[in-house]
Amino acid sequence: MTTQFTGKVVLVTGGGSGIGRACARTFARAGATVVVAGRGAEPLARTVELIEGDGGHADAITVDITRAGGIEHLIATAAGRHGGLHVAVNNAGVFAGGAVADLDEESWSRVLDTNLTGTWLAMKHEINHMRQHGGGAIVNVASNLGAHMRIPGISAYIAAKAGVSALTRAAALEYIGDGIRINAVSPGPVDTPMSLLPGETAEGRAERMKTALPIGRVATVDELANTIAWLAGEQASYLVGHDLLVDGGAAA
DSSP states (O other): OOOTTOOOOEEETTTHHHHHHHHHHHHHTOOOEEEEEEEEEEHHHHHHHHHHHTOOOOEEOOOOOTTTTHHHHHHHHHHHHOOOOOOOEEOOOOOOOOOOGGGGGGHHHHHHIIIIHHHHHHHHHHHHHTTTTTEEEEEEOOOBBBTTTTOOOOHHHHHHHHHHHHHHHHHHHHHHGTEEEEEEEESSSSSSSGSSOTTTHHHHHHHHHHSSSSSSOOOOOOHHHHHHHHHGGGGGOOOOSSSSEESSSOOO
C-alpha cells in the first residue's frame, strides 16, 4: 500500500477484466479514486465491488470507446463527478486473428476501431481536459506485437498496436509542454484469455511458455498493473514518449 495517488482521479478503460481491472485495483490501493469504463456494466460493477472491498473508492461508466460522443461524455462525467482527471490508462482492446489476404473488412475495422481509433479518441478528450487543468499522465496499452516484433496470422492486431506505439510517441512530443506526460506499455503474453490458443487450457499454456518465452511463463496482471502505475507516477517523472516492453524477454 502507498499513498502516491491520494487525491488523484484515475480513469481506466477496459476496466472490467484482466489488466484493466488489476490497474484499477492497484491505483485505488495507492489512494486514487478510480473510474472504470467499458462496454459491459456487469464486469465494471464487479471491479467497483472489488475495489470497495479493498477499502478504496471507485465508479463505473459504461461507454463505447469507438464513439466520439461516448468518450467526450465519459471524460466530462468522470471529471464532473470526482473533481478532475489526473491519470488515464487507455487499456481497452480486442484481439482477432487473420493474415492480410484472409481478413474481411469487418474484422479489420473492428480491431483498428477499438485498439487504435479508440485510443486516439480517448487521448483526444483526456488531453483536452488535462491541458486546461494543469496537466496529467496518460499510459496507453500497446503490445510487444507491433512496433517491437511480428508473428504471422494477426496482421490487424499488429498494425493497430504498432499504431498505438507511434501515436503515443507523437502525442508525447505534442503535449509535454502542457504538462501532460504520455507513455505506453507493451505487454507480452499475460495471464488473461487473450494469451490462450484456441482450445488451450491454462495448464497447456504454462507448459508452452516454458520454451516460448525466455522468462518461461506469462506475466501476471498485477505485474502489468504495477508497471503502469509506476509509469503514471512521480518515480517515472522524466519518462516522456517511452514505450516500455514488459514481455519476459520475448522481443529482446
